[in-house]
Amino acid sequence: MKKIDELNKRKVPIVRIDKSLNKYDDVVLFPEKVEEANKMLRKIGLPKVTKSK
Secondary structure, X not given: OOOHHHXXXXXXXXXXXXXXXXXXXXXXXXXXXXXXHHHHHHHHOOOOOOOOO
């Protein structure tokens, strides 16, 4: 196992994203969870944004 210092000095990322996953860009994978989240947002609403000085 590599030490944390060695991992932090690397220029190349450790994790690579598989390009074949791009086929799921426009597909909703969990429609029931999206619908549940939309119901909660309609019921509760988004938090109010306040401007700080």
